[in-house]
Amino acid sequence: MKTRKMAAVLSVCLGLCGLFGGEISVGAAEEKTFTGENAWAQEHITGIDEEGNVYEIEDTEPGEILGQNPLTLAEGGQLVNFRTKTISENTYYTDAVTGGDGYTNGQYGADAAYLGMENGKVKFMLSGVVGLADPTDVTIVNLEEAKSVSHYEVTGGRLIHRVTVNMSKTFAESYGSYLDNGDAPSYLQEGVNYYSYDGHYFYTYENFSNMLADYRAGNRDHAVNASNPYFNYFQYLPFRSKSNYSASELNSMINARLTAGSKLQDMGQYMVEDQNQFGTNALLIAGIAANESGWGTSTISQTKNNIFGIHAEDSNPEELASTFATVQDCIEEYTKNFISAQYTNPENWKYSGSFLGNKASGMNVRYASDPYWGEKAASLAWSLDRASGGKDHGYYTIGIKDLLPQGTDLNVRTEATTNSGIVYSSGSWPYQAFLIMDPQTINGFYRVQSDGALNSSRTAIAKGGSYNYANMFLYASASYIDVVVEGTAVPISYADTFAVRRGNQYFFKYSLSGGEADALIAYGRPEDEVLVGDWDGDGVDTLCVRRGNIYYFKNTINGGEADRVIAYGRPEDEVLVGDWDGDGRDTLCVRRDSMYYFKNTISGGEADRVIAYGHPEDEVLVGDWDGDGKDTLCVRRNSLYYFKNEIDGGEADRVIAYGRAGDQVLSGDWDGDEVDTLCVRRDSMYYIKNTIDGGEADRTFAYGKAEDTILVGTWLEKPASENR
Numbered sequence: 001m002k003t004r005k006m007a008a009v010l011s012v013c014l015g016l017c018g019l020f021g022g023e024i025s026v027g028a029a030e031e032k033t034f035t036g037e038n039a040w041a042q043e044h045i046t047g048i049d050e051e052g053n054v055y056e057i058e059d060t061e062p063g064e065i066l067g068q069n070p071l072t073l074a075e076g077g078q079l080v081n082f083r084t085k086t087i088s089e090n091t092y093y094t095d096a097v098t099g100g101d102g103y104t105n106g107q108y109g110a111d112a113a114y115l116g117m118e119n120g121k122v123k124f125m126l127s128g129v130v131g132l133a134d135p136t137d138v139t140i141v142n143l144e145e146a147k148s149v150s151h152y153e154v155t156g157g158r159l160i161h162r163v164t165v166n167m168s169k170t171f172a173e174s175y176g177s178y179l180d181n182g183d184a185p186s187y188l189q190e191g192v193n194y195y196s197y198d199g200h201y202f203y204t205y206e207n208f209s210n211m212l213a214d215y216r217a218g219n220r221d222h223a224v225n226a227s228n229p230y231f232n233y234f235q236y237l238p239f240r241s242k243s244n245y246s247a248s249e250l251n252s253m254i255n256a257r258l259t260a261g262s263k264l265q266d267m268g269q270y271m272v273e274d275q276n277q278f279g280t281n282a283l284l285i286a287g288i289a290a291n292e293s294g295w296g297t298s299t300i301s302q303t304k305n306n307i308f309g310i311h312a313e314d315s316n317p318e319e320l321a322s323t324f325a326t327v328q329d330c331i332e333e334y335t336k337n338f339i340s341a342q343y344t345n346p347e348n349w350k351y352s353g354s355f356l357g358n359k360a361s362g363m364n365v366r367y368a369s370d371p372y373w374g375e376k377a378a379s380l381a382w383s384l385d386r387a388s389g390g391k392d393h394g395y396y397t398i399g400i401k402d403l404l405p406q407g408t409d410l411n412v413r414t415e416a417t418t419n420s421g422i423v424y425s426s427g428s429w430p431y432q433a434f435l436i437m438d439p440q441t442i443n444g445f446y447r448v449q450s451d452g453a454l455n456s457s458r459t460a461i462a463k464g465g466s467y468n469y470a471n472m473f474l475y476a477s478a479s480y481i482d483v484v485v486e487g488t489a490v491p492i493s494y495a496d497t498f499a500v501r502r503g504n505q506y507f508f509k510y511s512l513s514g515g516e517a518d519a520l521i522a523y524g525r526p527e528d529e530v531l532v533g534d535w536d537g538d539g540v541d542t543l544c545v546r547r548g549n550i551y552y553f554k555n556t557i558n559g560g561e562a563d564r565v566i567a568y569g570r571p572e573d574e575v576l577v578g579d580w581d582g583d584g585r586d587t588l589c590v591r592r593d594s595m596y597y598f599k600n601t602i603s604g605g606e607a608d609r610v611i612a613y614g615h616p617e618d619e620v621l622v623g624d625w626d627g628d629g630k631d632t633l634c635v636r637r638n639s640l641y642y643f644k645n646e647i648d649g650g651e652a653d654r655v656i657a658y659g660r661a662g663d664q665v666l667s668g669d670w671d672g673d674e675v676d677t678l679c680v681r682r683d684s685m686y687y688i689k690n691t692i693d694g695g696e697a698d699r700t701f702a703y704g705k706a707e708d709t710i711l712v713g714t715w716l717e718k719p720a721s722e723n724r
């Protein structure tokens with residue numbers, strides 16, 4: 001087994017510590033060994049074609065090595081040639097920004113930008129990383145003598161990266177890869193070749209030497225997008241995101257790409273299941289699996305159900321690779337123990353950022369010798385997404401730390417203040433991606449999805465691989481993060497949102513938007529009546545199942561035994577829920593025609609208050625209409641609403657007309673200002689209004705099915721930092 005001692009990894013301050021104030025952490029030294037996770041990929045070099053097919057490159061002998069010895073180079077030379085070795089030999093280098101070791105394989109990407117000699121080493125930029133290589137490992141090539149040079153082009157509105165694997169041959173002679181980088185940005189034109197060795201800033205051929213000068217100077221002044229760097233969405237989408245495709249949709253999408261006998265048949269569903277359990281975006285996992293297994297056709301996948309080449313040690317990959325009873329087992333092992341527990345875990349030495357990335361940052365740094373491994377998986381994710389309606393790309397807001405290789409090591413904290421504990425720091429890898437959960441900052445911080453799985457108090461990294469999207473978030477200073485993708489995802493709400501009930505299944509949604517549920521539980525029986533309230537005053541609403549006059553209260557959102565059972569009133573009573581006395585706990589009110597029997601404790605016995613109000617046929621809503629902390633009634637007659645702010649009979653305090661007589665109406669605090677307002681429902685459309693008056697809805701969206709039973713509640717406890 002070829003392994004390599006990692007040099008001590010020290011956070012390099014680069015003289016910027018003072019400038020970055022308290023948000024820079026000093027990393028600890030560590031020493032590790034590493035090898036590619038899928039060394040089979042070094043025996044069988046693969047590329048990707050225009051159709052997203054993964055094919056084996058057969059021309060893998062170094063042959064005649066193009067270029068000159070760096071030590072005897074007279075002058076000139078713009079390119080570094082890494083194709084100087086046989087396929088099983090990696091080239092190791094030092095990352096000039098982080099000080100860590102890196103590795104690449106010239107058979108997967110031949111050319112790099114030549115930045116000159118430094119302390120006897122060849123300085124280069126390749127796949128984003130600025131590195132220092134031993135002069136005996138590489139040659140220097142003049143731009144004019146290379147028959148193929150890696151570049152970007154716009155084809156059919158797509159940004160395509162053509163990667164050369166052999167500069168002594170043309171693309172037609174040597175194949176290389178054709179990597180879809182997504183929708184081409186508007187500043188790039190069809191018919192022009194653009195050059196970039198970081199994938200973010202593009203240069204024309206005329207500016208090739210200016211590009212090298214910019215790289216040496218640490219700026220991108222001559223790029224066509226000098227102030228607007230490009231970030232390939234799926235290459236920089238954190239793993240701690242969710243695909244919008246359902247299990248059955250991802251199955252169909254992948255199946256449509258397969259040839260008979262592929263091991264990926266019907267595996268999309270497990271990628272979605274494991275995503276929801278281990279926090280590993282299913283579309284990204286599908287992209288990795290497709291690349292690592294040649295869409296489920298590789299020998300290791302066929303003979304060992306190993307679609308990721310796990311433990312295919314390079315001394316004898318086909319022999320040593322792990323065997324799995326089923327492909328499903330392999331997906332679980334990979335998502336839980338490789339991605340979640342290691343590559344996305346900032347306390348694990350393999351972590352370099354929780355996204356596919358390239359050689360500068362992301363999983364690609366330590367995972368694969370192929371410098372375009374992350375871009376390849378992203379390319380296949382693009383191809384799946386593009387063929388299926390594009391539901392995923394552009395959905396999340398992505399922020400980047402360091403738009404240039406600066407080496408900032410950013411603290412990530414429990415709350416939105418520098419007084420709060422540091423849970424982890426990003427490390428000094430540039431271009432690190434953060435999933436920004438809410439584009440609105442709090443006290444100068446973004447709420448971000450945590451890369452590492454967290455303990456329940458969000459104060460430390462938890463081991464084991466399980467991940468909970470709603471509860472595992474942290475805060476990072478917005479001063480060090482630039483938003484490069486403004487997503488369409490609606491932020492998590494800590495006020496009222498919806499849950500859909502189907503039989504005894506409850507699908508909870510944590511934002512006021514459509515799409516897949518965030519949590520699902522089974523509780524009680526399909527015929528049960530269900531009530532929602534905050535029975536214990538902890539700020540979170542939970543369920544109560546009613547059978548006749550017996551009420552089964554539950555204080556957590558999960559199945560299992562009730563926390564409290566009481567008998568109250570009669571089986572035929574209509575029951576309302578509200579906080580009638582403003583103590584923070586919801587209790588019941590029994591209605592019999594126009595008589596209301598209010599109870600301020602969860603117990604049987606006499607009512608605390610009895611009033612007569614409205615007519616027996618009135619529809620009644622409950623809410624805190626004036627924000628005084630106490631719930632009161634609102635009587636509805638067709639499209640007229642009579643709001644009352646005290647619990648007594650007599651005249652309404654306010655009357656408005658809203659919506660149509662046939663509308664279903666819900667009440668809730670949709671915007672978190674502690675005042676309840678109305679939401680009109682028409683089939684599966686919801687029209688939310690944040691003030692008590694008529695007129696246009698503040699927010700409209702489709703959710704679930706017209707026949708669904710809908711519940712309203714605050715399902716998540718509000719974190720301290722979210723008091724805006």
Ligand SMILES: [Ca+2]
Pocket residue numbers: 533534535536537538539540541542555
């Ligand atoms: Ca509660």
Ligand SMILES: [Ca+2]
Pocket residue numbers: 578579580581582583584585586587600
């Ligand atoms: Ca109460």
Ligand SMILES: [Ca+2]
Pocket residue numbers: 623624625626627628629630631632645
């Ligand atoms: Ca009130």
Ligand SMILES: [Ca+2]
Pocket residue numbers: 668669670671672673674675676677690
């Ligand atoms: Ca409100």
